[in-house]
Amino acid sequence: MPHTNSSSIVIVGAGHCGGRTAQYLREFGFAGAIHLVGDEASPPYERPALSKEVLTAAKPLDALDLLTAERMEALALTRHCASVLSIDTVGKTALLSNGQTLGFGALLFANGGRPRRLGIPGEELPGVLSLRTKDDAARLLGRLRAGQHLAVIGGGFIGLEVAASARKLGCEVTLVEAGPQLMGRVVPAVLADCARAVHASQGVQLHCHVSPVRIEPQDQRLALTLSDGSTVLVDTVLVGIGIVPGVALAEAAGVAVARGILVDAQLRTNIPDVYAAGDVAEFPSPDSGTLMRQETWHNAESQARVAAQNLLGAQVALSAKPWFWSDQYDYQLQLSGEPAPGLVQVVRAQEGGDLILFYLNGSSKIVGICGWGLTARIARDLKIARALVERGASASAEVLADPATRLKSLL
Numbered sequence: 379m380p381h382t383n384s385s386s387i388v389i390v391g392a393g394h395c396g397g398r399t400a401q402y403l404r405e406f407g408f409a410g411a412i413h414l415v416g417d418e419a420s421p422p423y424e425r426p427a428l429s430k431e432v433l434t435a436a437k438p439l440d441a442l443d444l445l446t447a448e449r450m451e452a453l454a455l456t457r458h459c460a461s462v463l464s465i466d467t468v469g470k471t472a473l474l475s476n477g478q479t480l481g482f483g484a485l486l487f488a489n490g491g492r493p494r495r496l497g498i499p500g501e502e503l504p505g506v507l508s509l510r511t512k513d514d515a516a517r518l519l520g521r522l523r524a525g526q527h528l529a530v531i532g533g534g535f536i537g538l539e540v541a542a543s544a545r546k547l548g549c550e551v552t553l554v555e556a557g558p559q560l561m562g563r564v565v566p567a568v569l570a571d572c573a574r575a576v577h578a579s580q581g582v583q584l585h586c587h588v589s590p591v592r593i594e595p596q597d598q599r600l601a602l603t604l605s606d607g608s609t610v611l612v613d614t615v616l617v618g619i620g621i622v623p624g625v626a627l628a629e630a631a632g633v634a635v636a637r638g639i640l641v642d643a644q645l646r647t648n649i650p651d652v653y654a655a656g657d658v659a660e661f662p663s664p665d666s667g668t669l670m671r672q673e674t675w676h677n678a679e680s681q682a683r684v685a686a687q688n689l690l691g692a693q694v695a696l697s698a699k700p701w702f703w704s705d706q707y708d709y710q711l712q713l714s715g716e717p718a719p720g721l722v723q724v725v726r727a728q729e730g731g732d733l734i735l736f737y738l739n740g741s742s743k744i745v746g747i748c749g750w751g752l753t754a755r756i757a758r759d760l761k762i763a764r765a766l767v768e769r770g771a772s773a774s775a776e777v778l779a780d781p782a783t784r785l786k787s788l789l
């Protein structure tokens with residue numbers, strides 16, 4: 379591995395991508411100081427279980443940790459429980475909220491994002507929660523008791539996962555989505571409708587085309603008024619309307635930002651020796667060149683690897699294709715590659731109503747897939763479908779649509 383001349387690397391954000399990058403830096407032979415600065419009390423951890431197994435008590439919070447305190451010590455990572463307040467990219471220093479100033483040879487932004495706020499009256503009331511951190515999950519868990527009523531604002535992945543977990547716990551759940559369908563930003567309507575049917579059959583009260591207007595305290599509960607004029611009385615409101623990427627710190631330091639911190643295919647920002655990765659980074663797709671931000675576990679993992687190599691002086695380009703999963707009840711949704719509206723869309727209906735959509739370009743190359751089904755039944759086929767995307771396999775629409783075609787034979 380080529381070696382950077384920097385003797386010190388600062389990582390802003392000790393979450394999934396930051397923690398993993400620190401680990402890789404050591405694995406790739408970096409012997410200098412690694413400053414991992416994070417404003418959460420926990421060691422770096424993986425977030426996906428926060429809306430799933432943690433809420434249903436199938437996993438304790440400390441089972442999510444990516445690096446234990448002992449492992450960080452063994453890797454000689456210097457962990458700072460603080461916020462980075464400002465960065466001087468000329469003098470190459472970072473100012474922390476504990477008053478410390480860290481010098482750096484290279485710096486990585488891996489500071490993710492914060493839950494988007496509703497901007498309506500009553501949002502600050504106790505009982506109105508969001509879900510991003512372990513602390514958030516602990517707060518939510520403390521309020522999900524059988525018979526309690528939870529309102530979920532937002533029919534995206536996190537909202538739907540929380541709705542599923544809350545139903546498993548015996549809570550009454552009302553979910554409101556401002557758009558015309560669930561998971562509207564990325565999932566095609568035909569799959570969103572399957573998810574909707576499952577949630578409805580599990581007893582979730584679903585309302586699309588409806589948004590919250592205000593929240594007021596009422597008899598120890600919360601009165602949530604909606605845009606259709608109705609009011610629903612609940613015990614807890616979970617706001618799951620996406621995140622705002624943490625670009626302000628970078629922007630104030632002169633780093634170019636747009637919908638995220640802008641980086642090139644090597645995760646370099648416009649400032650020498652300053653990189654960004656994970657949820658916060660806006661990068662060119664290795665396949666299409668389209669600028670994108672990915673808020674996924676796989677993106678945090680794969681970009682950490684590339685970031686670590688390039689922080690050490692290599693010039694490795696991003697190559698991983700997007701991949702995402704969401705678990706809701708015993709069902710799973712997966713997306714991989716780049717499903718896009720202009721592509722040929724092939725629907726493959728499988729046993730029990732499971733669906734896999736394939737997206738083909740003009741030369742019948744499979745450039746993306748999106749699937750939904752009972753996890754135990756569809757997981758294997760989704761794995762193969764993802765492999766077809768990874769390998770850039772080609773197939774005709776007829777062959778893919780035919781449920782009798784064994785997907786493995788196309789690999």
Ligand SMILES: Cc1cc2nc3c(=O)[nH]c(=O)nc-3n(C[C@H](O)[C@H](O)[C@H](O)COP(=O)(O)OP(=O)(O)OC[C@H]3O[C@@H](n4cnc5c(N)ncnc54)[C@H](O)[C@@H]3O)c2cc1C
Pocket residue numbers: 390391392393394395396415416417418424425426427428429460461462463488489490491509510511536624627655656657658672673674675676678701702703704705
């Ligand atoms: C509830 C939940 C469920 C999810 N489920 C899935 C799933 O099923 N599948 C999937 O693919 N993905 C899932 N994800 C997404 C995945 O967890 C994220 O994409 C991933 O955590 C991003 O990693 P990151 O390091 O970029 O950001 P984060 O893990 O958010 O880490 C950023 C860290 O930086 C800290 N920070 C921010 N600003 C500063 C500052 N100025 N100074 C110091 N520290 C700072 C933050 O507090 C945070 O600890 C889920 C996410 C959540 C929240």
